[in-house]
Amino acid sequence: MSIVSLRPHRVAQLVLVPTILLTAIGVYGSMLWTLQISFTSSGLLPTGKFIGLEQYFKLFEQDRWHVSYRNMFVLGGIYMFTCLAFGLLLAIAMDQGVRAKNVLQTIFLYPIALSFIVTGLAWRWVLNPTTGLEYFVQGLGFSGFKFNLLNNPELAIFTLVIAAVWHGSGLMMAIIFAGLQSVDSELWRASRVDGIPKFTMYRRVVLPMLLPVFLTCIVLLAMGVVKSYDLVVAMTGGGPGYSTDLPAKFVVDHLFDRANIGRASAAAVLMLLTVIALLVLSSVATRLRKRSQSDQGAKPEQGNKS
Known part of the structure; x- marks a missing residue:
């Protein structure tokens, strides 16, 4: 049988086989290998000496891991809320046809084109007391x-929030604005006829319709927080001390600087479990949303029949 005589969908399946195999081996194989290494006493090189959950117990005994994991939730909570709020306000402004709409879109979408390394270095310069904002204001006579903030262990984590929000709010604006553009224009015409204020329309009608869009934004932001590394390295290097450390930096430091593959693999597995938990929560929330919509759609039909 020649490949010419095969049906088109069979040819497509054969073409996709190498990609599927590479994905299975490169991605899922690496996950299984990392899981296996986390149960060993591997140091500079991977070893086959099985030690059970000892690496995980030692991991939770390290104060640095607790700080980095706590920072992930502190950074993630403030970053996600601020990005969504700021992105929503910008998207509504764009949806209402604010003046210089195209210029503002370019300004707020520009940070997306920059890497987190560039963003971190730029904000590190701005927040540097000898060359940045503090130096400039003091030069004005104040x-x-x-x-x-960079040298304060208790406040340094918020410098990451400032830079991350500046970098990510434009993307949230673009996603939410696309969702707002998909809303049926007849709804707005009906609201104007009925005299419903725009604020009420957004709060009661439009924003509830965009819940799947918000869930997508939350998942994207949350996964970005879990794997944050380059922004930390560029801005604070994890310091002062390890007050701004995050799990991704913890893994890389133990993998290369401390030559402890087993401990790094255990931390990476916990990061993977965090991502899986976020995906499960997102899936459950989406299903609950669809179920509630179907229940609300069934009630009017039952009322009509009665």
Whole structure:
């Protein structure tokens, strides 16, 4: 049988086989290998000495891991909420036809074109007390002005939030704005006829319709927080001390600098479980949303029959 005589969908399946195999081996195979290494005493090189959950127990004994994992939720919570809120306000402004709409879109979408390394370095310069905002304001005569967040262990994590929000809010604006553009224009015509205020329309009608869009945004932001590494390296290097450390940096440091593959693999497995938990929560929320919509659609039909 020649490949010419095969049906088109069979040819497509044969073409996809190498990609599927590479994905299975490269992605899922790497996950299984990492899981297996986390149960060994591997140091500089992987070994086959099985030690059970010892790497996980030692991992949770490290204060640095607790700090990095807590920072992930602190950074993630503030970053996700602020990005969604700011992106929503920008999207509504665009949807209402604000002046210089195209210019504002370009300004707020510009940070997306930059890597987190560039973003981190730029904000590190802005927040540097000797060359950045503090130095500039003090040069204007306000000698008592202080904005030295980078050297404060308790506040340094918020510098990452500032840079991350500046980088990510434009993408949220674009996604939410696309969702707003998909809303049927007849709804707005009907609201104008009925005299419904725009604020009420957004709060009661439009935004509930965009719940799947918001769930997509939350998943994208959450996964970005879990794998955050380059922004930390560029801005703070995890310091002062390890006050701005995040799990991804913890893994890379133990993998290369500390030559502890087993401990790094255990941390990577916990990061993977965090991502899986986020995906499961997103899937459950989507199903509950669809179920509630179907229940609401069934009630009017039952009322009509009665």
